[in-house]
Each structure stands twice: as structure tokens, then as C-alpha cells.
Amino acid sequence: MSWTGLEVYYTPGSPGCRAVLMCIRELELEVELIKLDMYQKYEHKKPWFIRMNPQHTVPTINDNGFILWESRAIMQYLVSKYGSHKNSLYPTEPMARAAVDKILFFDIGTLYKSLVDYFHPQLMSGEEPDERKGNAFKQSLDYLDQFLETSRYVAGDTLTIADISVLASVTQLEGMDYRITSYAHLYKWVERLKKELPYYDDCNTAGIETFRTWTRNQRLSKKLGSK
């Protein structure tokens, strides 16, 4: 693939960034990766970044002046613009595309949302686990497990950006030492994709590890702080 001129602002521990990095590798795009220091230098809050993305989130892309954020929208755009050689990743046929969109919306609105709702108060403020939020989160894993009981990939028979997005969300749990082995179909799908996607390790392992170190430190400091 030739040089796209695309700039990708990212941080390795972010699931949305990991998803976009996997999509770029799947499409074999040549891009400029710009890693932001969000934790010491708060680069995402600097005026030059806010001018580009007032919501100051990563991933953000700059495609020759066209700025876009939201990882799922970025993947839809990348396949639509640069993926004619691999458009099965985000099919153009309406029903196949709707099946992918359905899972992308499930991911942002149910799966990843319930994960954040349940775990963030524990990690950020040291709150006790909330049972109701925990049940909603587990139910979303149950739904996903059911989808994968009858389907090889999350949106049908082939790999799509829905798999990439959900894989990034689910593997974020590894960074919180949360095991999904009791969701047999989901677990098998995750482990299979890790082997099937030759770029999995490059795009994910170090970022998840960084996130794990952070969550362990947070848990420790919140515990010590409460004594």
C-alpha cells in the first residue's frame, strides 16, 4: 500500500486506539503514528490538539486536513476510503453492513459502556463494586457469548471491523485482571483471533500491559488510601 499521508494520534493503552491500529494493519496502510504523552505531559489537552479535537480524545486522525475522532467512525472511514481491496471488513451490501453496524453500536452503547460504568468508579475513586452495574456488565458478556455460539465472527462468517472493535474492548479486561473463561464461546473467539491476526501482538500486548500496571497501582493506592 502506498503512503496515505494520514496522521494517527494515539496512546497504546486505549482500546479505541488499539482497534484503529489493528484496522490500519489489516488494511496495510502506511500512516504516520503520533504517540501522545497523555499522563505526564497531558499532550491531548494542549491548545494544538484541542484545536483539532475539542473533545481531546484519542484515537484522532488527520487525513490531509480531514479530522476525525471516535474509533468506530475512524474504522468505518478508513475501510470506506482506503479499503477497496478489503471491503469485506466493512461490507457495502446493506444487510451485511447493518449487521456490522449493529455490533459496533452494541459495543459502544452496551458492552464497553457497561465495562466503563462498572470498573471506572472502582479504579478512579476506589468505590466498592456496584452489584447492579456488575450485572449489566456481565449480561453484555453473556449476550456476546450467545452471538458467538452460532457465528464464527461477531457479525457473520468473515472478519469485520466489528470484530476488531469488540476484540479491543474485551481484551481491555485483561488489563484489569478480569477473566472471561466462563464465557466459553467468547473466550474461544478471543483466543482464536489472537492467533489469526498476525498483527495482534504488535498492536495490543504492550498497551494492555501498560494499562494493567496502571490498574494495579490504582487499586493499591486506593486500598492504602482508605486505611
Ligand SMILES: N[C@@H](CCC(=O)N[C@@H](CS)C(=O)NCC(=O)O)C(=O)O
Ligand atoms: N468512544 C471514543 C472514546 C475515546 C476516549 O475516551 N479515549 C480516551 C482514551 S481511552 C481519551 O482520549 N481520554 C482522554 C480525555 O478524555 O481527555 C472512541 O472509541 O474513540
